[in-house]
Structures are given as structure tokens and as C-alpha cells.
Amino acid sequence: MNYYARRLLTLLLTVLFVLLLTFAAFRIIPGNPALVILGTEATDAQIALLEEKLGTDRPLAEQFADWLVAAFRLDFGESLRFSEPVTHLIAGRLPVTVSLAVMSLVLTIAVGIPLGIIASRARGKAADMLVTIGTQLGLAVPSFWMGIMLILAFGLTLKWFAVSTFTPWSENPLLAVKSLVLPSAALAVPQIAIVVRYLRTSMLEQLGLDYVRTARSKGLRESAVLYKHVLKNALLPVITIIGINFGELLAGSLVIEQVFTLPGIGSLLITAIGNRDYPLVQGLVVLIAFTVIAINFVVDLSYRWLDPKIRLQ
Amino acid sequence: MKRMKSYSLVLGASFVSVLFVVMLISLVYTPHPPNEMNIRERLQAPSVRHWLGTDNFGRDILSRVMVGSQTAFEVGAVSVAIGLLGGFLVGTLAGYMGRWVDELLMRATDALLAFPGILLALLLVSISKPSLFQTMLAIGILSIPSFARVIRSGVLQHKEADYVKAARGLGAGHANLIFVQIAPNIASSVVTTAALSFSTAVLIEAALSYLGLGVQPPDPSWGRMLNEAQSYLAKAPWFTLAPGLLITLTVLGFNLLGDGIRDLRDKKS
Amino acid sequence: MREAAAIATEASLLDIRNLQIRLGRTRGAGLSVLDGVSLTVERGETIGIVGESGCGKSVLSLSILGLLPSAMRIGGGEIWYEGRHPLHAMTDRDIRAFRGKEIAMIFQDPMSSLNHGLTIGYQITETLRLHLGYSRKEARERAVWLLRKVGLPRPESLLREYPHQLSGGMRQRVMIAIAVSCNPGLLIADEPTTALDVTIQAQILDLMRQIREEDGTSILLISHDFGVIADMCDRVLVMYAGQIVESGTVDELFERPLHPYTAGLLRSIPTPAKKNSPLYSIEGHVPALHERGAGCRFASRCAHATERCRTEQPELVAYRGGHAARCFLAEAEGGNQHAAV
Numbered sequence: 041m042n043y044y045a046r047r048l049l050t051l052l053l054t055v056l057f058v059l060l061l062t063f064a065a066f067r068i069i070p071g072n073p074a075l076v077i078l079g080t081e082a083t084d085a086q087i088a089l090l091e092e093k094l095g096t097d098r099p100l101a102e103q104f105a106d107w108l109v110a111a112f113r114l115d116f117g118e119s120l121r122f123s124e125p126v127t128h129l130i131a132g133r134l135p136v137t138v139s140l141a142v143m144s145l146v147l148t149i150a151v152g153i154p155l156g157i158i159a160s161r162a163r164g165k166a167a168d169m170l171v172t173i174g175t176q177l178g179l180a181v182p183s184f185w186m187g188i189m190l191i192l193a194f195g196l197t198l199k200w201f202a203v204s205t206f207t208p209w210s211e212n213p214l215l216a217v218k219s220l221v222l223p224s225a226a227l228a229v230p231q232i233a234i235v236v237r238y239l240r241t242s243m244l245e246q247l248g249l250d251y252v253r254t255a256r257s258k259g260l261r262e263s264a265v266l267y268k269h270v271l272k273n274a275l276l277p278v279i280t281i282i283g284i285n286f287g288e289l290l291a292g293s294l295v296i297e298q299v300f301t302l303p304g305i306g307s308l309l310i311t312a313i314g315n316r317d318y319p320l321v322q323g324l325v326v327l328i329a330f331t332v333i334a335i336n337f338v339v340d341l342s343y344r345w346l347d348p349k350i351r352l353q
Numbered sequence: 354m355k356r357m358k359s360y361s362l363v364l365g366a367s368f369v370s371v372l373f374v375v376m377l378i379s380l381v382y383t384p385h386p387p388n389e390m391n392i393r394e395r396l397q398a399p400s401v402r403h404w405l406g407t408d409n410f411g412r413d414i415l416s417r418v419m420v421g422s423q424t425a426f427e428v429g430a431v432s433v434a435i436g437l438l439g440g441f442l443v444g445t446l447a448g449y450m451g452r453w454v455d456e457l458l459m460r461a462t463d464a465l466l467a468f469p470g471i472l473l474a475l476l477l478v479s480i481s482k483p484s485l486f487q488t489m490l491a492i493g494i495l496s497i498p499s500f501a502r503v504i505r506s507g508v509l510q511h512k513e514a515d516y517v518k519a520a521r522g523l524g525a526g527h528a529n530l531i532f533v534q535i536a537p538n539i540a541s542s543v544v545t546t547a548a549l550s551f552s553t554a555v556l557i558e559a560a561l562s563y564l565g566l567g568v569q570p571p572d573p574s575w576g577r578m579l580n581e582a583q584s585y586l587a588k589a590p591w592f593t594l595a596p597g598l599l600i601t602l603t604v605l606g607f608n609l610l611g612d613g614i615r616d617l618r619d620k621k622s
Numbered sequence: 623m624r625e626a627a628a629i630a631t632e633a634s635l636l637d638i639r640n641l642q643i644r645l646g647r648t649r650g651a652g653l654s655v656l657d658g659v660s661l662t663v664e665r666g667e668t669i670g671i672v673g674e675s676g677c678g679k680s681v682l683s684l685s686i687l688g689l690l691p692s693a694m695r696i697g698g699g700e701i702w703y704e705g706r707h708p709l710h711a712m713t714d715r716d717i718r719a720f721r722g723k724e725i726a727m728i729f730q731d732p733m734s735s736l737n738h739g740l741t742i743g744y745q746i747t748e749t750l751r752l753h754l755g756y757s758r759k760e761a762r763e764r765a766v767w768l769l770r771k772v773g774l775p776r777p778e779s780l781l782r783e784y785p786h787q788l789s790g791g792m793r794q795r796v797m798i799a800i801a802v803s804c805n806p807g808l809l810i811a812d813e814p815t816t817a818l819d820v821t822i823q824a825q826i827l828d829l830m831r832q833i834r835e836e837d838g839t840s841i842l843l844i845s846h847d848f849g850v851i852a853d854m855c856d857r858v859l860v861m862y863a864g865q866i867v868e869s870g871t872v873d874e875l876f877e878r879p880l881h882p883y884t885a886g887l888l889r890s891i892p893t894p895a896k897k898n899s900p901l902y903s904i905e906g907h908v909p910a911l912h913e914r915g916a917g918c919r920f921a922s923r924c925a926h927a928t929e930r931c932r933t934e935q936p937e938l939v940a941y942r943g944g945h946a947a948r949c950f951l952a953e954a955e956g957g958n959q960h961a962a963v
Contacts, residue, residue: 057464180605185597259721291469
């Protein structure tokens with residue numbers, strides 16, 4: 041079967057499993073979900089009402105089928121706490137998280153790639169060790185702690201940034217960006233570490249290839265050799281890595297939003313879990329998982345398209 | 354070249370050992386009782402009496418941090434154990450039986466992997482009350498895919514090896530083939546995965562506890578300490594330093610350890 | 623050894639004098655890779671350098687344009703281009719003006735020597751725009767012309783293709799096209815046919831001959847294959863363990879090799895006459911850098927080595943007509959012997 045067809049099939053199967061898992065998670069609770077939500081003091085009438093609302097009074101398979109169909113229409117029902125459609129609630133919070141993710145990605149690329157190039161200039165055992173320890177440290181630091189440290193340094197001590205206030209985009213885009221600087225920096229640190237590590241390896245690998253000598257023998261300046269010949273080839277696997285790591289970026293943002301009290305889908309999720317707002321939790325989990333799956337799929341395809349050797353077989 | 358690669362292992366092993374020893378010590382001794390509240394001494398800066406200062410209840414931070422290592426190691430060990438067991442089952446079945454069993458199990462594994470780690474943990478934690486047990490179970494479950502993959506690939510690789518065929522020819526049963534013949538050869542990759550999963554477990558537990566959805570009081574947790582500390586960031590910045598630093602060191606130690614073991618294996622092959 | 627170029631009426635195109643290349647970064651220290659190599663290339667000449675792998679011929683070719691690996695450096699000697707450009711003393715910045723413009727190189731493996739991630743068109747036009755200041759359009763037109771010149775079909779569509787889409791022979795033609803794009807005076811070809819099929823080898827050599835005739839380009843051809851050298855070159859230098867052990871015209875070397883090593887190399891050329899007998903190969907191996915002793919470096923493999931050969935270094939001595947050899951036995955015979963294997 042065609043490679044792309046196979047990948048698509050795999051994708052669909054994975055999606056199906058994700059939906060199954062998310063649905064099943066809330067059905068494996070022993071006892072009555074409605075009872076669990078409302079607590080032991082609830083009256084029978086209240087329970088029955090919630091059951092009807094949740095649909096838990098119907099056979100399991102039917103519930104799943106219905107939920108599945110609704111999910112494909114992006115209808116996850118109504119939030120139990122906020123009495124609004126889940127999709128609506130999520131849409132309201134999405135811009136913050138998206139801008140956070142985008143800013144982190146921008147920072148990752150803007151800082152990680154130059155750092156990776158610089159790191160590749162340093163050869164020898166001492167340099168290797170330094171780069172390895174540095175990147176390992178970047179990966180080991182919990183991003184939410186980094187966030188707290190950044191607040192301490194830049195928010196409280198230097199007072200460059202206001203702490204725990206978020207200005208919505210609609211009000212003032214510039215201030216919105218400002219309030220996202222520290223959180224995206226915190227998120228970007230492990231991403232940058234990964235980029236530096238992989239880019240360095242990739243650059244060193246490319247620099248050992250014959251075409252570099254040919255490029256030099258043509259009279260090109262060293263910077264031209266680096267940027268026009270080597271970097272282009274070296275960046276390919278790195279871009280893939282960044283894409284694949286997007287899931288971790290999203291995961292990190294869930295916690296970071298709490299650290300900086302940002303009104304994104306991460307904090308919405310935490311709130312929903314605290315409220316036992318199952319429809320909302322389900323909707324959020326499915327959305328986030330889908331996004332990660334979709335991005336991984338796109339990254340996989342784009343890698344094949346970007347590499348001329350694979351694209352033009 | 355040799356020395357360069359082994360520093361990872363040495364460094365990692367040192368960090369982990371030191372932390373382990375600290376954890377063991379904390380079981381029998383801490384400078385102050387970790388839960389002893391002393392409102393008069395709250396939010397004190399590091400001093401001779403309290404090396405890392407005191408928290409908002411006057412409790413000694415050093416003692417609490419030491420005891421917190423118990424949770425970190427416990428969560429790490431149990432979740433790795435769960436992941437290893439589950440991964441072993443899945444990986445061996447998939448690798449050994451092949452065909453549609455393999456395909457099915459691998460798609461399920463992929464689905465689990467599609468969830469960013471903490472999301473899955475949050476999902477699992479949301480269906481029940483947060484507790485130490487729930488945390489360990491959730492992280493254990495999300496560790497299964499990595500182990501499953503490593504073990505499956507190992508089984509696939511060695512299934513058709515000569516020594517396995519020889520053993521089979523001598524009448525060895527499936528159990529013998531799996532446990533006695535193949536297992537030792539995939540041991541080092543499994544150990545690497547274990548080390549890396551351990552550090553992931555520590556990170557996720559810290560994040561969950563920070564969010565209030567992980568380990569609950571009175572069980573100690575670095576992550577939860579960070580949450581408490583953040584409220585007093587302006588008044589007592591040192592409060593946030595210790596738990597964060599320890600999470601970092603623990604994760605760093607196990608990562609280096611895992612990398613070191615992998616480098617060792619790569620060198621040998 | 624050879625006539626001093628200073629007295630010549632017109633300076634040689636390339637004049638390498640007593641070049642020494644050492645391993646290591648620090649002054650004075652380090653093992654010697656090339657030991658006092660001298661050669662000249664006149665305009666229109668094709669000079670061949672032949673020797674086994676490890677003799678230093680590739681290092682020699684790289685040193686001309688300052689492309690030595692970082693572990694090596696020029697430890698002594700001079701490299702003059704057109705009698706007035708001291709390539710050996712130039713900074714990277716200065717020598718760049720010569721690379722790809724006055725002196726161009728083609729390498730052994732065209733697949734790895736071309737950038738797999740860039741189109742053929744880009745890799746050709748790059749040099750044109752860099753050295754000759756062509757616009758993108760002009761460079762593209764010129765590139766098509768060049769591809770046609772080297773005998774490639776459908777040059778326009780070839781510009782958009784990537785190296786891996788071409789065959790080995792086509793890739794080497796592209797490399798040649800890139801090399802001659804700015805009309806260099808000297809073309810350095812390091813094992814240009816070694817990685818190619820035998821039939822393609824002949825085609826590439828034909829192409830090089832064509833270029834030589836059409837543009838008057840001088841060629842410095844490096845190869846371990848004596849057959850290729852004999853086919854293309856006017857004069858040949860035989861290298862062994864970092865030294866030139868014999869030099870002369872192709873005819874001189876073939877008719878009367880003065881050095882036992884040359885005789886050995888000649889004997890190991892496969893010809894139809896030798897079809898049924900085992901192919902001769904010289905016993906032993908090229909000594910590693912640190913294995914080189916005080917005496918003649920070939921002594922360990924030479925069937926006629928004397929005690930003097932093992933303790934004293936022979937000098938490169940010129941005999942009749944510029945045919946030179948580095949061998950005590952040749953000295954003894956006054957350059958009249960036919961070296962035996």
C-alpha cells in the first residue's frame with residue numbers, strides 16, 4: 041500500500057483509540073458517574089436528571105456511538121459547571137494557549153538555532169562535555185520551576201514584567217505579548233536544549249561530508265559554506281524534532297498557565313478536573329491529543345517532502 | 354574518546370547515589386521533624402539552625418526536602434515497575450506473536466504515546482481522587498509504551514537469532530526462550546529506558562503535585578512544596594530554590610545515568 | 623634536479639618548490655606527510671601524479687588551494703601560481719579569489735562531492751555569480767551552455783534536478799562543468815575516474831581531453847591508476863611515502879623506469895596479454911608516517927636494496943632529458959639502467 045495511505049490509516053486507528061480511551065476513562069469509574077459528580081447528598085431526582093443529561097442511563101455501546109458521532113462534529117456537550125457548550129468555552133480560551141505555544145516556538149527557533157550553530161563551532165572533548173552537560177541541564181530543569189525563577193528574577197527583582205496579570209489580545213496586543221514573554225521563555229528552555237543538541241550533531245555530521253570541501257574549493261566564503269550549504273541540510277532533522285516535541289510543549293503549557301495564571305485551555309483543564317466537569321475534561325483532552333497527533337502527522341509528511349532524496353525517488 | 358563518553362555514566366551515577374543516600378538517611382534522621390510547625394519561626398532565611406530556611410508554617414525546609422526525596426524515589430520506582438511489567442507483557446506479546454496482535458498492540462501503544470505524558474496522567478487522575486497511589490498508577494501506565502517499544506524491538510531482533518534457534522532445537526519452551534535466552538540481551542536497553550522513565554516520573558509527579566492533583570498532604574512532595582513556595586516568592590525566595598533544585602538534580606542524575614548506560618552499550622556493540 | 627624556474631623566460635603556471643606538509647598545529651613539530659616535493663606545470667601541460675593510497679598525492683593536490691584538513695599544515699616550501707602569486711603564504715581570504723576561478727578542482731566521488739540538498743543549477747550558478755558577477759538569469763544561461771559543453775542532454779531540465787537523480791558519469795560531468803565554469807588556467811583532478819565504471823571512465827577522460835583542447839587548460843591529474851595517467855599526461859611524477867621517487871615523460875617512464883617502485887607499478891597494470899596469469903602486486907605496504915626510517919623509504923619492499931639504501935636517503939637526481947629518480951641504484955648506473963622489480 042502507498043506510504044501515505046498507510047500513514048493515514050495508522051492515523052485514523054490512533055485517533056479511534058484516543059477517543060475510545062477518553063470515553064472509557066470516565067466509564068470505568070465504579071458506581072454511578074452522576075452520583076460521583078453530585079455527591080452523596082444528591083436527591084434521586086437530581087441524579088436522574090444528570091444521568092439523562094450525561095446519557096449514562098443508556099447502554100454503553102450506544103453512549104459511545106453517540107459520543108463518537110458528536111465528537112466528529114466537535115460537539116462535546118455542555119459543561120456541567122458553566123452550562124455553556126464545551127466547544128464554546130474552549131474556543132474562548134484557545135487564543136492564549138495558541139499564542140503561548142507560538143511564542144515559545146519562535147523563541148526556540150530564534151535562540152536555539154544560533155546557539156546550535158555556535159555550539160557546532162566548538163570542537164574537542166571539553167566542548168563536547170560542556171555542550172552535553174548544558175543541554176542536559178536545560179532538559180532537567182522543570183519548566184514550571186523555571187517559570188517561578190523567571191518571575192523572581194525579572195518580575196520581582198528587576199520588575200521588568202508585571203506578574204500574574206494577563207492583558208487579553210483584544211485589549212492591547214503589545215501588553216499581551218509582554219505578559220507572554222516569561223512563560224514562553226520558561227517553556228522554551230528545554231526545547232532550546234534539544235535543538236542545540238540535535239543541531240550540533242547534525243552540523244558536525246554535515247561538516248564531515250565531501251561536498252563541504254567542494255564548496256570551499258569553489259572559493260566560497262566560510263559563512264556562505266555554512267549557511268548556504270551545510271545549514272540547509274543540517275536543519276532538516278532538527279525541524280522534525282521540533283515538530284515532534286510540540287506535544288511536550290503543549291504539555292508544559294498546561295502547567296505554565298497555572299504558574300503565570302494565564303487564561304488558556306491548560307488552566308481550563310485544571311479547573312474542569314477540579315470540578316469533575318467530565319464533558320469539559322473530555323473535550324479538552326480530545327482536542328489536545330488530536331492536535332498533537334495532527335502535528336506529528338504533518339511533521340512526518342513534511343519531512344518526506346523537504347528532503348529531496350526522498351521526495352524525488 | 355572512552356573517557357569522554359563515560360563521564361555521563363559517572364556523573365549520573367554519582368548524583369543518583371548521593372540522592373539515594375540522602376533519601377535513606379531521611380528515613381531515620383532529619384535535622385528537624387519535617388512536619389513540626391513553628392509559627393514563630395516562619396519564613397526565615399537560611400541560617401545555621403535551618404540550613405535552607407523555614408517555610409510558611411515554620412517547618413524546616415531542609416528536612417522537608419529530604420523527606421520529599423522519599424516520595425520522588427517511591428513514585429519513580431513504582432511507576433517504572435508498573436511500566437516495566439506492562440511494557441514487558443505488551444512488548445513480548447507483540448514481538449513474539451507478530452501479525453495482527455503486533456499491529457493492534459502497537460496502534461494502542463501509539464495512541465497512548467500520542468498523549469503528552471502529563472495529559473494522560475491528568476486524565477487518569479481526573480476520574481478519581483488524587484493521591485499518591487493514583488499518581489504512581491497514572492505515571493506507571495504512561496511509562497508502558499516506552500518499555501513496550503524497547504522490549505518488542507529487542508524480541509523482534511533476537512527472535513530469529515541463531516542462539517534462539519539453537520535453544521529451540523534443544524527443546525526450549527517459550528518461557529525459557531523469553532526469560533532465559535532473549536532477556537539478558539535486551540537488559541541494557543531496558544535499564545536505559547528505566548533510568549529515563551524514572552526521571553520522567555519524577556518530573557510528572559512534581560508537575561501534578563504542583564497543580565494539586567498529585568501527592569496530597571501529609572505525604573511530602575517537592576512539587577507541592579513549590580506551589581506553597583510560590584505564594585511567598587517575594588518574602589521568601591529561598592523557599593522555592595531547594596525543591597526546584599532537587600527536582601532538577603534528580604532528573605539530571607537519572608538522565609545522565611540512562612545516557613551513560615546507553616553509551617556504554619553502544620560502545621560495546 | 624630540475625632547472626631553476628627563475629631563469630625561464632615565462633614563469634610556469636604552477637611552481638611548487640620543496641613543499642613540506644606536516645601533521646600537527648604547532649610550529650616545527652609533527653610528522654611529515656610530504657617531504658620536499660617539487661613540481662611544475664606549464665601552460666597547456668597535463669601533469670600526472672601517480673602512487674598508491676597513502677603516498678600523499680591527494681594531500682599535495684589539496685595544499686595548492688589551501689584546502690588541507692585542519693590537522694595538517696604547510697611546514698615549508700613554496701607554491702607559486704603564474705610566477706607571482708605565492709599561494710602558500712596567502713590567507714584564506716586572498717586564496718579564495720583563486721579557488722574555482724584560476725584553479726579549480728574535481729574530486730573522486732561525485733555523489734558525495736556534490737551537495738545532495740541543492741539543485742544542480744544552484745551549484746553551477748553559484749560559482750558564476752560569485753567570481754564573474756553574473757546575474758541569476760545570465761548565470762542560468764551560462765550553466766545551460768556549460769552542461770551542454772560537457773555533453774549532458776536536456777540541460778535546462780537538469781538545472782532543476784538533484785545530484786541523486788543523475789548517474790555517476792553524469793554527476794562527474796557536472797563537477798567538471800562547475801570546475802571549468804570560470805575558465806580556470808589549472809584544473810586539478812583528484813582521482814576523477816576512480817569511482818566510475820570503466821566505460822564511463824573513458825568518456826570522462828575524453829571530456830577532459832576535449833576541455834584541454836578547447837580551452838587550453840592545464841591539468842594536474844592524480845591517480846593510482848597508471849593506465850589513466852599514461853592515457854592523459856605529458857609528464858608523470860611517481861610518488862611514494864611523501865616523496866617523488868621518479869619523474870619524466872610518459873614515454874621515458876614506460877620505456878625505461880629508473881626506480882624499482884615505478885617498475886613495480888608498471889608491471890601491475892592489467893593488460894590483455896596478462897589475461898591468464900595472476901596479476902602482479904608489489905609486496906609489502908606503504909610505511910606509515912611514523913614507520914619511515916632513515917634510509918630510502920622503499921627499501922623495505924625493494925628486492926635490490928643495499929645496506930646503503932637502508933641507512934641513507936637518496937636524493938632526487940636528474941638524468942638525461944629531465945628524467946629523474948630517487949635511487950642509489952640509478953645513481954650507480956648513471957640513469958642508464960632499466961629498473962628491475
